[in-house]
Amino acid sequence: MADWWANLGEAPLASWPGPQGVNEAGGGSVRGCGRVGDMSLHRAVCNRNAALVEKLVSEGVDVNQVEAAGNTPLHSAAFEGWVDGVQLLLRLGAKVNASNNAGDRPYHWASNMGHEEVCSLLEKHGATKERGKVLVQEHVPKVKDFFSKPCWSHHPKPYTDFIDFKKSEAAAYEAERKRAIRV
Template sequence: MEKNPWWKSLQGPFPSFEGPVGVKPDGGGSIRGCGRVSNMALHQAVCNQDIEAIKRLVNSEGRSINEVEAAGNTPLHNAAYEGWLKGVQELVLLGAKVNASNNAGDKPWHWAKNMGHEDIMSLLEQHGATKMKGKVLVQEHIPKVKDFYSKDCWSHHPKPYSDFMEAKQREYDAIEADRKRVIK
């Protein structure tokens, strides 16, 4: 007789990670990893152009309209990129931050512009979107930020904002000091 694995005795439903919100003051950006950082249900609903699912996720299930994926993009970024006018309208009505910038500093307006969606650009501007780029973040898995930007292949990228650079340097210095203390 085969013994039941321990996990079969667990009772559900289990709480799950619903997805992070942005780490920047403007509401975008993510410094927590590479790839998918939760089940991204709201992003999926936008990709499927499912307004009813978006409303249900936000109004009934309490999902954040400004959830971010690993590159710091919000659902509004995706809708703007796709040129989905009704989706952009609904997301804005539900409280999406029109000036949330992803890790590269791009806002939904920039994504609409890159794809030539002038109606989306106009709508976002009507709701306060600015054309100015946001602050740039570098993922935590990039070893040392200044080394990263000294390489020719990366030197043309916009550099992270100074607060972030200073915080990463303090973090690096603290780790280095702790390492030296432990080694002694």
């Protein structure tokens, strides 16, 4: 059985830019497995605790930190319809057009929940209604023709360092298998 990355072709793949806000406009995470922020700011936003939000950011917590699905605290405030929180996060430097792994921006979350006041506020600060880049997670199904299927062909390819890691991991497993059975 061939490994799923064998069908990606020889075209160069992008390098991984880092765990925090991998999309150009912020947000997004392709390394969610324990490599995201500590979620303290997300929890403060979900609890509508403005004082804690300000305290955490003043202590150095990234106002645009992401969780495993690529959502920023601004996504959470928009989803909750917390107008004061959205204003606070924007004042503290939150990226208004950050998109999560599914390409949703805070505006989409506010719109989906019917929070018109939040939508207006986000638009006033430059929010776009256009969807962001969809990111492929590290746990892409091991289907040999994943990227050739019409429903998945729009997904970007994984980053080159991840593919290189998976190839070296497979080679190490094969070497260990051969050593164990003395091939």
